[in-house]
Amino acid sequence: MSDNIQEVEVTARADGHLVEYDPIEAGLAELREKYRGKVYDCTIVEQEREAREARMALSRLNGKLDAVHKAIKEPALRRCQLIDGVKRKIAEQIQVLREPIHAQITAEEARKEKLEEERVAGIRRAINLACLVGVSSRSSTRQELEEAIFALDALRFDETFAEFVEEAAGVRARELSACRQLLLERIKADEEAAKVAAERAELARQKAEQEAAAKVERERLAAERAESERKAEEKRKADQMRLDGEREELRRKREALDAEEAKAKAARAEADAKADAERKEKDRLADVARAAEAKRIADAQAALDRAKEAEREEIRQAQERADAAEKRVRDAAPSMVCALNAVSEDPQFGGLADAVQELVLDALKEAVEA
Numbered sequence: 001m002s003d004n005i006q007e008v009e010v011t012a013r014a015d016g017h018l019v020e021y022d023p024i025e026a027g028l029a030e031l032r033e034k035y036r037g038k039v040y041d042c043t044i045v046e047q048e049r050e051a052r053e054a055r056m057a058l059s060r061l062n063g064k065l066d067a068v069h070k071a072i073k074e075p076a077l078r079r080c081q082l083i084d085g086v087k088r089k090i091a092e093q094i095q096v097l098r099e100p101i102h103a104q105i106t107a108e109e110a111r112k113e114k115l116e117e118e119r120v121a122g123i124r125r126a127i128n129l130a131c132l133v134g135v136s137s138r139s140s141t142r143q144e145l146e147e148a149i150f151a152l153d154a155l156r157f158d159e160t161f162a163e164f165v166e167e168a169a170g171v172r173a174r175e176l177s178a179c180r181q182l183l184l185e186r187i188k189a190d191e192e193a194a195k196v197a198a199e200r201a202e203l204a205r206q207k208a209e210q211e212a213a214a215k216v217e218r219e220r221l222a223a224e225r226a227e228s229e230r231k232a233e234e235k236r237k238a239d240q241m242r243l244d245g246e247r248e249e250l251r252r253k254r255e256a257l258d259a260e261e262a263k264a265k266a267a268r269a270e271a272d273a274k275a276d277a278e279r280k281e282k283d284r285l286a287d288v289a290r291a292a293e294a295k296r297i298a299d300a301q302a303a304l305d306r307a308k309e310a311e312r313e314e315i316r317q318a319q320e321r322a323d324a325a326e327k328r329v330r331d332a333a334p335s336m337v338c339a340l341n342a343v344s345e346d347p348q349f350g351g352l353a354d355a356v357q358e359l360v361l362d363a364l365k366e367a368v369e370a
Contacts, residue, residue, distance in 0.1 A: 020072055024065050031057060142190060145183040149176065 035058070040051035350357075 018072070020068055021065075024061065024068060027061050027064070031061060142183065142186045145179055145186055149179045149183060 031054075035054050038054070040047045040054075042048040042051055
């Protein structure tokens, strides 16, 4: 099997550095010297070109590093894979021999573990059964608790309990303490119950006395109430008889008043009828008088209208005559003016009476104005 494995020689110096990487480190030192800390202004075409060349040189060096690494590592990887394959085959053959033996040991361990679990479970059941008297006594009577305490106090655990002796003793001690505490509580509860029973008996006696006294008081009050009700009933009956008499008297008076009121109502009705007849007669006479007065006024108005019409006709005729006279006067005015002028200019005019002169002058003036 060793004849198929190709040995790969990897040379290392004392400081652990591999000789195969020396050319790479030499190139790195050269590039470090050339490019370390150098800053390029890539806005200038020439410097951008130099920056790209520097990056390319470093990338090529990194590619050489990867190639050297792969060349060194690949034979080792193939050898590791071969080693792992051989190891798996041998391990499988070992497992084939080991598995049956392991199964036998595991089965025995499982059997022993089961026996141990059964032993422990049996001891715990024994502990629980031994102390069950205490557990069941939590709701027991005082006598049952005393018997449980006696049984737990006498309980002992031998070597069959092995390493659980202390645990069993602890359980017994706890149950015994719990039973004793329960007994104390039960004694206290019994004493309290006896005290409560005595108090209840005393309360019952006092209540019976109070109820007897209350019954006597109720009977006395009932007798007083019955006497009061009897007297009240007698007074009510007397008051009722008095009220009935007063109501009867009021009824008679009301009937008399009703009769008087009916008589007065009839008299009022008769007087109202008479007054109504008189009012109707007066209304009739007033209607006749109003009709006569209306007729008189109408006749007078008609006569007045006729008189006014006659007067208007007369005035019209007088106006016509006046108009005719005035026309005649106007027609005769020139002649009259001449005549009046002649009269007023006549030498003898002055010998006429003053009144005549005045009449002539007035007539002349009117004629001239007309």
